[in-house]
Amino acid sequence: MKKRIIVLFTSVCLIFTAVLGSSSMVLAQSTFEVPQIGDKISGFIVKETTYDQSTKSDKILLEHENTSAKMLIINNSDINRGFSIKFNTPPDSRGTNHILEHSVLGGSEKYPTKNSIFDIINTTYVSFANALTYPNMTMYPICSQSEKQLLKSADVYLDAVFNPLILSDERIFEREGWRYELADEASPLNFNGIVYNEIQGNLGNITSTAVSNANRAVFSDTDQGNNSGGIPSEILTLSYEDLLDTYNEYYHPSNCFMVLYGDVDYVEFLDMIDKDYLSSFTKKTIDIERKTQGQFDKLVEKTYTFPVAEGTDTKNKSVIDLVFAVDDIKEMGMEGYMSLNLAVALMNLESSDLKKAMIESQIAESYLMQLDLTTFQPTVHFIAMNANPNKAKDFYDLVMAKMNDAVKKGLDTNLVKSSLRSMEFEEAIGSGSAVNELLLSSLFDNILDNPMEDYLSYIKIIADKLDEKVLESTIKEQLLNNKTVALTVTEPEAGLLEKNQMALYQKLSEKKSSMSKADIEALVKKSADFNAWNNESTSEEVLKSLRAVELKDISIEMKNREINEDTIDGVKLMSTIADVDEISNIQLNFDLSCLTMEELSYLKFYIDMINYGMDTKNRTEMQVMNDTTYLLYGMSSAIEAVSDNEEDTDAHPILKVNYYSFKDEYRKTFDLVYDILLQSDIDKISTYGKRTIANIKANYELQFSEPIGLAQYRGLAYTSAKYQIINYLNGLDYYNFIESLGNKITSNPADVIFNLKVIRAKVFNKPNMQVLYAGDSEALDKFKATMPDFADKLSGLSFSDKEYILPRPAKREALIINSPVQYLVVNASLTENEVPMSHKGIVISTVLNNLLLTPEIRLRGGAYGVGATFMDNNYLVYTYRDSNFMNSLNVIAASGEFLNTIIPYMTDEMVESYVMSLFGSVNQSSGEINDAMEVLIDNYNGTSIQDRIDMLEEIKSTRVLDFGEYANYMTKLNENLNYIVIASPSEIEKNKDLFDDVISLD
């Protein structure tokens, strides 16, 4: 079960691009003394201690004596350390807590930066920094690979939450929340604000809006149905005073819970927290209502509309969401919750009777089940996407009938037992990651009042009770007999998008007409003052105060690993030794140069079908899932692209199949992998093909409503050979292929089956294949001895490479979507514009992000996100959930000039801080076995360990002196940009001269 533990988090966050810290290796139990219960340390009293086997951590729960502030220490040897602070905050659809979450990181008394979060990310040695709002809590996590920096960062975060500038500066609320904007007396009045735009983007997606509607319907008498991110129209009713009231109520130590994670001297942290923050407070009682939603007399049925543009096809495009609010998780207990989690996971499998019946019913195109545990009463959603709105009741009847059958007949629960095996894998690989642990402990404290809860241990308990039908009785109690249930339909309404935009415009123009001349002048001045304030950058002194380590203190070590090359039974094997027991990581690479363009799409589809589950020659779909869950860990198959030269003017596609295997099971795992890759039952195309197409289309729809990834692929495909392949296989071309394939499967299935079989035979053969192996030397010998088992079954035929020209988007392209927010991607090739391919560019783009793009496009322009980067041979800039792409284009175009103007103010010390922030995000280790595999993959792609070191050295050598040169480079790049703009039909129409091509995404 890949989705073994579905821990669903519905949260909104400060920044969207932050990459979650990849898991770091926990090497061994650290030698550190666990205090005794009742011990007093720096004003805290030890309440509870425990040892967690799965993450090899000592856990210590403390309570602050004077304030009751809680603190959990998770001590282990992970050097990617983390700290977080969380407050319990009730959900409110005006987005109060969400705007507060943004605002407190807008500067504090001790650290008066203009926007702490971006200064932290861009100029200090941290690996992760963000802030998140959940329905019932707001949390602030930060991680660093330096203990000294983490102590400093914890101080910055604590000062942010306890002494934020938002308390005295309304402009921060106006920037992060919402404000009126008036450029001059003649201009139209406008709304702007980061959260306002962020949420318009969030709710630009019909499925997430439908889920939000369903929550509102099922929690009609409690606050749990409120959308804690905020609803755009309600955000506009929030005042600064209300925001401060909420802050004063909840941001208090008596309502806080902190976590400290990793290899740290916790006493130093406790000392600082007590002395500098908690000691000035006294205990306060903060009551947060925890009301249970009562049972309804009859099924609650509600219909909602969703705005889409005039002329959009709305037939069978509704979302039906059947939602159950189950018992309060405190009543249910973790065991009850895990039973529900496993029962839903089993019903959500493509092969379950419920899922099959849904597909047969043709009520909708695709279906989804989700369990959300961020509300006090978790919710279970059964969702039908692209549905016929008149079939809602049929959907309800079908789900109830099939759940009834499942309770009577019993579920196929073998998978639960197999999934226990993944704990053995995780322990062998080394799991546990700072961000995850901070998050889960905070959430468990929030909803359970018990941050020490070891939720994984309940799977074992439940597995032992499967014969007692625990999962079936959970379905019966929590779903079938549950009267707290709502059936909701969210229907798209064509033209409502324009109508809403018009109403907003009307409201604003009425507001402006009602203003006196003096009011108007005052607002123009206020807007100008806001912009002037926004233009002040953070002083070097303040920036310096955020740092505890400097570049010279940091050394990045890369373990030198020898790569061995063998040919076994005609197949090339590249291996490296990893210092682990039992476990190994294996990657099978198949070169796809022999496929034509069309064959490549077919292969992509075959891999998609496999990933969604198929019968094979020797196994049923369920057996495949059981065996992969038991024998292989983290199996993934995907088509990627590899550049043929540094300039990326040529590239070729490869298929990568990656998995972990224990050394005594190579024979079994090879047999399974062979069965899946070469013997999946293509003849059942009408079942698997149609199902897969429905799933792929549902996936595309999500992408169309947040199309930043799609736009980046397209933008890069204009200049990069590698991205031409990636875009071809993941973008609009593949979407079109899927549409026509659907018709072909109906009209001529034999032809599709034949094609797939021919392509499969062409791809999986010895000359195309290369194996990458990481594991210990004894295991490697066993692996080599087993490899012929697999290789012998493959043919030795080789095929010649195919030549083709992949589609390339227009230089200036517009994509139309049904959302009031906009997206922008601009791109240029370095070498084509005579800009050297140097890694110094990454430093320059970080400087541009912090000093130009974030202040002008996010903080002033209101776009939720913006980023520039140098990637291989490309310069790429993107904005998302933007409200004014023209402004963004103009800001981006000025980057050369901007670099020239800042040269007099820049020092090498400042440049070093940007370099250091980049080093902070270079993960020093993702675990021994993963590190070893990364070296092999790099080597396969033509990058050696020395290349990596040279890259870091080049980044490190960046100086102010380079800025002048880069100012010229930026000017050259800006003169030759290709771009993609994504916006509503009316916005594109208004600017149609800017585009060579316009494509509609619905």
Ligand SMILES: [Zn+2]
């Ligand atoms: Zn946000």
